[in-house]
Amino acid sequence: MRIVLLGAPGAGKGTQCKRIVAKYGLLHLSSGDILRQERAAGTELGKKAQSYMDSGALVPDVVIVEMMVAAISKTPQTWFVLDGFPRTVNQAAELDKSLASVGQKIDAVLNLKIDDQVVAQRMTGRRSCPQCGAVYHIENLKPKVEGICDNDGAKLIQRSDDSLEVVANRLKAYHQQTEPVVDYYKNNNTVYDIDANRNADEVTALIFENLDAFVKV
Ligand code: AP5
Numbered sequence: 001m002r003i004v005l006l007g008a009p010g011a012g013k014g015t016q017c018k019r020i021v022a023k024y025g026l027l028h029l030s031s032g033d034i035l036r037q038e039r040a041a042g043t044e045l046g047k048k049a050q051s052y053m054d055s056g057a058l059v060p061d062v063v064i065v066e067m068m069v070a071a072i073s074k075t076p077q078t079w080f081v082l083d084g085f086p087r088t089v090n091q092a093a094e095l096d097k098s099l100a101s102v103g104q105k106i107d108a109v110l111n112l113k114i115d116d117q118v119v120a121q122r123m124t125g126r127r128s129c130p131q132c133g134a135v136y137h138i139e140n141l142k143p144k145v146e147g148i149c150d151n152d153g154a155k156l157i158q159r160s161d162d163s164l165e166v167v168a169n170r171l172k173a174y175h176q177q178t179e180p181v182v183d184y185y186k187n188n189n190t191v192y193d194i195d196a197n198r199n200a201d202e203v204t205a206l207i208f209e210n211l212d213a214f215v216k217v
Pocket of ligand 1: 007008009010011012013014015016031032033035052053054056057058059060064083084085086087088091122123125126127135136137138140141170196197198199200201203
């Protein structure tokens with residue numbers, strides 16, 4: 001399976017990808033995680049992306065497409081789930097072109113649908129592990145010990161782009177530039193709309209139900 005997971009900031013893409021990977025054994029490729037790694041390593045790519053990410057704007061397509069096509073091409077035979085990419089119609093078309101050149105295609109698209117009011121609560125309460133990338137929430141998905149990662153005991157951090165002001169810009173970018181990607185895929189692919197306002201376990205159950213049915217076809 002080659003899957004794309006679409007959804008607004010805070011829809012739960014990262015949370016659900018980890019569960020999809022655990023069940024179906026896919027490779028998880030998150031454009032946001034790769035960009036944050038590049039920034040932490042101080043690479044040219046990380047420096048180019050920095051100002052866009054800090055303001056909540058999208059990083060230019062040309063930078064993202066090159067980065068994600070390179071990540072996918074590293075393991076050409078591996079099935080994957082894409083998280084946060086593609087985020088513009090142009091990125092989706094470039095991805096399709098690149099996959100077609102090696103006889104591949106996106107098999108299924110999961111579209112996590114969430115109300116804007118729910119996004120703010122999720123973003124401001126999110127805490128992440130800087131070591132293993134595990135994601136928690138101060139109310140919805142608490143670690144066993146407050147502020148500490150269950151997996152490796154690291155101190156949890158808050159992402160710098162999770163302030164209310166930046167989240168508002170990220171939502172704007174989502175509605176203007178990423179929502180049209182859903183229609184792009186609806187014209188060519190199997191798209192599953194998932195109610196992401198529900199709790200994380202209920203969302204996982206909906207995703208697994210759809211993917212299980214898809215795998216059997
Ligand atoms: P990115 O890192 O991709 O951020 P995002 O899409 O805004 O998504 P998030 O990671 O914030 O949220 P998520 O949907 O993964 O939610 P999560 O599972 O963490 O991108 C960051 C930036 O990089 C962009 O702004 C842009 O600048 C740049 N960028 C990245 N990709 C790009 C691209 N393709 N093109 C251009 N620029 C790009 O959950 C959120 C919180 O809610 C957590 O605390 C979690 O515990 C909790 N939670 C999750 N699910 C539930 C639930 N069902 N119920 C209750 N709580 C839940």
